[in-house]
Amino acid sequence: MSISTRLNALWEYANPRKFLATTERVLPVLWLLTAVTLVGGLVWGFFFTPDDYRQGSTVKIIYIHVPSAFLATSAWFMMLITSLVWLIRRHHVSALASRAAAPIGAVMTLIALVTGAIWGQPMWGTWWEWDPRLTSFLVLFLFYLGYMALWEAIEDPDTAADLTSVLCLVGSVFAVLSRYAVYFWNQGLHQGASVLRAGAVAGTDTTEKVSNVYAYPLLLSMAGFFLLFVALVFYRTGTEIRARRIKALLARERVNG
Amino acid sequence: MIALLKRDLVLALRAGGGFGLGLAFFLIVTVLVPFSVGPQSSLLGTIAPGVLWLGALLACLLSLDRLLALDWEDGTLDLLATAPLPLESVVTIKALAHWLTTGLPLVLAAPVLGVLLNLPGPGFLWMVISLALGTPALSVIGTFGAALTVGLKRGGLLLSLLVLPLYVPTLIYGAEVARRGAEGMTVATPLMMLAGISAAVIALLPFASAAVLRVNLR
Numbered sequence: 001m002s003i004s005t006r007l008n009a010l011w012e013y014a015n016p017r018k019f020l021a022t023t024e025r026v027l028p029v030l031w032l033l034t035a036v037t038l039v040g041g042l043v044w045g046f047f048f049t050p051d052d053y054r055q056g057s058t059v060k061i062i063y064i065h066v067p068s069a070f071l072a073t074s075a076w077f078m079m080l081i082t083s084l085v086w087l088i089r090r091h092h093v094s095a096l097a098s099r100a101a102a103p104i105g106a107v108m109t110l111i112a113l114v115t116g117a118i119w120g121q122p123m124w125g126t127w128w129e130w131d132p133r134l135t136s137f138l139v140l141f142l143f144y145l146g147y148m149a150l151w152e153a154i155e156d157p158d159t160a161a162d163l164t165s166v167l168c169l170v171g172s173v174f175a176v177l178s179r180y181a182v183y184f185w186n187q188g189l190h191q192g193a194s195v196l197r198a199g200a201v202a203g204t205d206t207t208e209k210v211s212n213v214y215a216y217p218l219l220l221s222m223a224g225f226f227l228l229f230v231a232l233v234f235y236r237t238g239t240e241i242r243a244r245r246i247k248a249l250l251a252r253e254r255v256n257g
Numbered sequence: 258m259i260a261l262l263k264r265d266l267v268l269a270l271r272a273g274g275g276f277g278l279g280l281a282f283f284l285i286v287t288v289l290v291p292f293s294v295g296p297q298s299s300l301l302g303t304i305a306p307g308v309l310w311l312g313a314l315l316a317c318l319l320s321l322d323r324l325l326a327l328d329w330e331d332g333t334l335d336l337l338a339t340a341p342l343p344l345e346s347v348v349t350i351k352a353l354a355h356w357l358t359t360g361l362p363l364v365l366a367a368p369v370l371g372v373l374l375n376l377p378g379p380g381f382l383w384m385v386i387s388l389a390l391g392t393p394a395l396s397v398i399g400t401f402g403a404a405l406t407v408g409l410k411r412g413g414l415l416l417s418l419l420v421l422p423l424y425v426p427t428l429i430y431g432a433e434v435a436r437r438g439a440e441g442m443t444v445a446t447p448l449m450m451l452a453g454i455s456a457a458v459i460a461l462l463p464f465a466s467a468a469v470l471r472v473n474l475r
Contacts, residue, residue: 163405181430184433
C-alpha cells in the first residue's frame with residue numbers, strides 16, 4: 001500500500017461507528033499495556049533506583065513530574081491537530097476527541113505544577129518561583145480552563161466545536177508567544193531539557209544530563225503516561241459519541257412523541 | 258466604513274457608559290493601589306509602570322462585553338453581516354472604535370496617574386509610548402473574545418477567562434518597556450516585540466474574529 005492510500009484509510013475512523021468498533025477492540029489491550037508500563041516504570045523508578053547523592057529520594061518525583069509535563073504540552077498539540085481536522089474536514093469524531101483531551105491535558109498540567117512545587121520546596125527552598133517554565137505552564141493551565149469553559153458554555157454542539165477550534169488555533173499562537181515572552185521577562189531556575197536530547201541519549205553530549213540509572217525507568221514511565229493518555233482519549237471520545245447519540249435520540253423522541 | 262466608525266463613536270459618546278467609565282475605572286484602580294500597598298513613594302515608584310499597565314488592561318477588559326453585545330441584541334450585527342462590507346472590516350472598525358473610545362483616553366490619562374504613583378521622570382515618555390503601542394493590540398484581541406462570546410447569555414465572566422491569557426504577551430512586553438524606561442535602561446528589544454505583536458495582531462486576528470462571528474450568526 002502506498003502512503004497516500006494508507007493515509008486515506010485513516011479517514012475511515014471519522015465514522016463514529018467505525019471509531020467505536022475499533023476502539024472497543026483496542027481498549028482492553030491498551031489498558032493492559034498502560035497498566036504494565038506505568039506500574040513497571042513507576043515501581044522500577046521508585047524502588048529500584050539509588051537515591052541521588054545530593055537530592056536524596058526527592059529525585060524520584062521525576063517519574064511523575066516529567067511524563068505529566070510532557071503530556072500537558074502534547075495534549076494541547078493533539079487538540080490543535082484535531083481542531084484543524086474539524087475545521088477543514090468537519091469530522092465530528094475529531095471535534096469530540098479534542099473535547100475529550102482537554103480535561104486530561106489540564107489535569108496533567110496541574111500534576112506537573114504540583115509535583116514541581118513539592119520537589120521545589122526542599123530543593124530550591126520555595127514552593128513557587130516565577131521561573132519561565134513554571135510560569136508558562138501556569139499560563140497553559142489558564143488556556144485549558146478557558147477552552148473547557150467555552151465548550152461548556154455553548155449549547156449547540158456544532159457551534160461549540162467551531163468556536164473552540166478557532167480558540168484553540170489562536171490560543172496556540174498566543175501560548176507560544178507567551179512562552180517566549182516569559183523567557184524574556186525572567187531568567188530561570190528550572191534546568192534545561194535534560195532527558196529527551198538526541199546527544200544525551202546517545203551519550204555523546206554529557207552536559208547536564210539525567211544519568212542512565214534514572215533515564216531508563218523514566219522513559220518507561222513516560223511511555224506509560226503516554227499510553228494512559230491515548231487510552232483515556234479513546235475512552236472519553238467514545239463516551240462523548242454516545243452522549244451525542246443519546247441527545248439525538250431524545251430529540252427524535254420529543255419530535256415523534 | 259467611515260459611516261460605521263462614526264456611528265460607533267457617536268453611540269459610545271452619547272449613550273453613556275464606555276467612554277467615561279473605562280477612564281473612571283482606571284483612576285479608581287490607581288487610587289486604590291496606595292491604599293493597599295502603603296504610601297511609601299519609593300515603593301510606589303518601583304511598581305508604578307506595572308500598576309498602570311494592569312489598570313489600563315483591566316479598564317480595556319471592562320468595556321469589552323458591550324463591544325458587540327448591544328449590536329447583537331438589536332439585530333444590527335445581522336444587518337452588518339449581510340451588508341456589502343466584509344465582516345473582517347466590520348470587526349476591524351469595531352476594534353478601532355473601541356480603541357478610540359477606551360484605549361486612547363487611557364494613554365492620555367496615564368501620565369497624570371503616573372504623578373499620583375510617583376513614576377520616575379524618564380518613565381513618563383515610555384509609559385505613554387508603550388501604552389500607545391500596546392492598547393490597540395488589547396482592543397483587537399478583546400474584539401476576538403467578544404466575537405467568541407457574543408451569543409451567550411452570561412458571557413461576561415467567560416470573556417475575561419478567555420481574553421486574559423491572550424493578553425499575557427502584550428502585558429509582559431508593554432510593562433517591560435515602561436519599567437525599563439522608568440529605570441533609564443534601553444528599551445529597544447521589548448519595544449520592538451510590543452510593536453511586532455500589535456502589528457501582527459491587527460493584521461491577522463480580524464480574520465479569526467470575523468470567522469467566529471459568522472459561526473455565531475449562523
